[in-house]
Amino acid sequence: MKLTERVNKEFFGRDVLEIAPALLGMKLVVRSGSRQPGSYMITETEAYRGEEDLACHVSKGRTGRTEVMYGEGGLLYIYLCYGIHWMLNIVTGRPEEPQAVLVRGVEGITGPGRLTKALGIDKSFYGESLVTSPRIWLENSGFKPSYKSTARIGVDYAGPVWKSKPWRFLI
DNA sequence: GTAACGATCCTC
DNA sequence: AGGATCGTTACA
Numbered sequence: 137m138k139l140t141e142r143v144n145k146e147f148f149g150r151d152v153l154e155i156a157p158a159l160l161g162m163k164l165v166v167r168s169g170s171r172q173p174g175s176y177m178i179t180e181t182e183a184y185r186g187e188e189d190l191a192c193h194v195s196k197g198r199t200g201r202t203e204v205m206y207g208e209g210g211l212l213y214i215y216l217c218y219g220i221h222w223m224l225n226i227v228t229g230r231p232e233e234p235q236a237v238l239v240r241g242v243e244g245i246t247g248p249g250r251l252t253k254a255l256g257i258d259k260s261f262y263g264e265s266l267v268t269s270p271r272i273w274l275e276n277s278g279f280k281p282s283y284k285s286t287a288r289i290g291v292d293y294a295g296p297v298w299k300s301k302p303w304r305f306l307i
Numbered sequence: 308g309t310a311a312c313g314a315t316c317c318t319c
Numbered sequence: 320a321g322g323a324t325c326g327t328t329a330c331a
Contacts, residue, residue, distance in 0.1 A: 182314070191314070201327060218315050219325030225314085238314055249315050259326095290314050 143274040145267045148209030152228040152235035155209075156183035157305040159226070161279040164242060167271045168256035176255070177277065180241035182288050183303040184225075186234060191294035191301075194234040204263050205234040212272070214262040221249030222258050226266065240289075241306070281307045 140163065148155065159178045167173045184192035193215070194202045204213050205227055213225035213236050225236040240248045242255075252258065257272075266274050285302040292299055 184314075193314080196328080199328070215314090216326050218313055218323080220323075221315050223314065240314085247316070288314070293313085 140275040140277055143266065143276055145208075145210060147274075148226070148228055148267070149230055150209070150228065152183045152185050152237060153303070155226075155228045156181045156237045156303065157283060157285070159237060159239070159274075160283050160305060160307050161277055161281045163275040163277050164239070164255075165273050165275055166255045166257065174255060175275070176242035176245070177279075178239060178242055180239075180246070180304070180306040182238040182240055182305070184236050184238065185303070189294075189301075190298040191288060191291035192234070192236075198234075202234065205236050206232055207263075210265050210267040212261050212264045212266065214257070214259055216259070217249065222252040223248050224252050224255075224257050224261075240304070283307050 159181050162178050163175045164178055165175045186192065187194050189195055194205055201215055204211050207227060208231050209228045211227040213227055215223055217223050224239045227236050229235040238248060242251060245251050245254050264272060266272060283305050286304045287300050287302060288304045
C-alpha cells in the first residue's frame with residue numbers, strides 16, 4: 137500500500153465540521169495549464185455550514201453561483217471575492233446539504249487569494265470533482281498535525297452568533 | 308437596465 | 320489605515 141493515496145468519495149460525504157480540520161496536513165495536488173504539477177500541504181481551512189449559517193453564501197438563497205454546494209461532497213465551489221481573488225472551496229456532506237470548506241492556506245502560501253493565484257486555480261475549476269478530476273485531487277499523507285481553531289475571517293456581517301463560531305482551523 | 312456588495316491583498 | 324477592482328446578486 138502506498139504511503140499517499142488519493143482521497144475517495146466517502147471522505148467528502150461527512151459533515152463539514154469533521155472535514156475542515158481533517159484536511160490539515162493533507163496534500164492538494166494540482167496540474168494546471170502549463171505549470172509543473174504541484175503538491176501542497178494544507179495548513180489553514182474554514183468551515184461554512186448550511187443555509188442557517190449567516191456567513192455561508194447559501195444563507196442568501198440558492199443561486200446559480202452557489203448551486204454546486206447542493207451537490208455531492210468532493211466538488212469544487214469557486215467564486216470571485218472583492219472582484220479580484222478566486223476562492224477555492226471544497227463541497228462536503230450529502231447532496232441537498234449545502235456546506236463547503238474554504239482552503240485559506242497551504243505550506244508556504246498564506247491567504248486564500250494568493251493560494252489560487254499561485255496554483256493557477258480559477259473559475260474553470262468550478263464544479264470539478266476532487267474524486268475524479270485528472271488535474272486536481274487530494275492525497276492523504278498520514279500526517280495528523282495538532283491544530284488550533286479561531287473565529288472565521290472577514291465575516292463580521294454574519295451577526296454575533298455566526299461570526300464568532302470557532303470554525304477556522306490552522307496548524 | 309443599474310447599483311451595491313464583498314469568505315482579500317497590497318501599498319501607503 | 321485605506322484603496323483597488325469586477326462578478327454576482329437583487330431590484331426597478
